[in-house]
Amino acid sequence: MALLQVTDLHAGYGRAEVLTGVSFQLAKGQVVTVIGPNGAGKSTTLNALVGALPCRGRLVFDGADLAEATLEERVMLGLALVPEKRELFGTMPVEDNLVLGGFRPMKLRIPKWRDGLERVYELFPRLKERRAQLAGTLSGGERQMLALGRALMSQPKLLMLDEPSLGLAPLVVREIFHIIERLRAEGVSILLVEQNARAALEVADYGYVLETGELSLQGTARELANDPRVVETYLGAARGAASE
Structure with a gap:
């Protein structure tokens, strides 16, 4: 049973459509990550889910259809977003x-x-x-x-994290991801949007790669971490640095 089911999600800013038909799901107690480059639509996805942006598509959260739900109603249903700018x-x-x-x-x-x-x-x-x-x-x-x-x-019921490592020193990033691992062990459901693909895949159960508003890859975190396309595009530089 999916805690969150997203089908054919379209969202953007004004006339500029950023997401062009994104579909994914997250089960209760699971950590799912969405990785991808700047401008791919990762933050747009979270803002659409929480109701901060108008969107089209089907969103079902814990059995409730979010089509007509306001931001406040979604929060009361159990969605929580930690925005990129902390706010x-x-x-x-x-x-x-x-x-x-x-x-x-x-x-x-x-x-x-x-x-x-x-x-x-x-x-x-x-x-x-x-x-x-x-x-x-x-x-x-x-x-x-x-x-x-x-x-x-x-x-x-679902904790959504938008770029939790952004602008932080490496030691602090390690501490934040340690907390995410601990929350995962406690059964907290987490949707993690993150540019640091290596750190994200280390704590996630399942992952999606978002590029130019569309999902290009998906799989278990281990599968993605070993996928040549992910390694070359998102992990190659990190692996090279680690081996030096």
Whole structure:
């Protein structure tokens, strides 16, 4: 049973169509990654799914048809997006940003939803140390941790991550992907959009390659990591550097 089923998705900006008939699915508890070059439509896919962009096609999430669902309704159904630009409330403390992320379980009257704070602090000890600090004063890596923690506070059925490694130092990238691996082990369903194909395929169960608005390849993460076309286009330089 697919948690998310996307069929013939078309989306874009104004008259410029970016996605031209994309179809994929994600099962509950699965980590699925979408890799591809800049401008391929990866972020457009996530924005269309969450309702931030108008789109055509069939979207079914946890049995619900999203055709007429607003962005707010999709969030309440359990979709959570960590956007590329983080979109934090910079003039508010870390903990207030996290509490705002708990709007969904609070609205649904889920008992003890504030206990999610301790889970986030356990995943990201640095956020606990900085819980009274203004979000706008955090480092890039800490901001990414806060954005991820805020999304987890919503108790999402599907966590969507848009370029979580973008602009971060290699050590911080490793830390973020370690957290993604941990969430995967806990059964969190994740849709991961990422330019760092090597890191994405190491944590994913299944993957899709998106190029110029269309899916060109798909398969298990292991299959894609060993596919000559993926190796040459997305992993070749990384492998060469690793062997030097």
